[in-house]
Amino acid sequence: MRFNRSFLPISLAVFALALAGCASLAPDGAYNGNTNLYDADLIANSAADTFKAFVTWEHQNRATLAVVPAIRTLSDQVNLNSKQWLKSYFAVRDAYVAAAPADKSKYNLANALAPIQAALAQVAIYMAKQPTAPLPVATPAG
Numbered sequence: 001m002r003f004n005r006s007f008l009p010i011s012l013a014v015f016a017l018a019l020a021g022c023a024s025l026a027p028d029g030a031y032n033g034n035t036n037l038y039d040a041d042l043i044a045n046s047a048a049d050t051f052k053a054f055v056t057w058e059h060q061n062r063a064t065l066a067v068v069p070a071i072r073t074l075s076d077q078v079n080l081n082s083k084q085w086l087k088s089y090f091a092v093r094d095a096y097v098a099a100a101p102a103d104k105s106k107y108n109l110a111n112a113l114a115p116i117q118a119a120l121a122q123v124a125i126y127m128a129k130q131p132t133a134p135l136p137v138a139t140p141a142g
Helices: 007-020 035-060 069-098 103-129
Strands: none
Touching: 035 069, 035 103, 069 103
């Protein structure tokens, strides 16, 4: 059976972007230069797409991936819990934005991201370890 590879490069790219963040934001922009909030939002929003891609990838390749039962276990956990993880993060995020961000609320924001980041790390490990076929090379049209 052949793996469906379409989600692997997309998911890993999104994951890498989620970890990268942005060190310089315009002080008058939407985030008012708040890199903590920007980075946290980037991770949370990218995680939603990555989780969906991972669960779909696992489902489409379930028979082949059966040799690594932990992948299905993680997929089931992500499918069951990711919406609540993200809902919890956004509730904490809204409280963070509503209050003048104090040091304590920064820790709350980080704590709300902890299960999301842990799941993203596991997703990346499992997707990267699977054998891959060469990806098709795009050729210029014309």
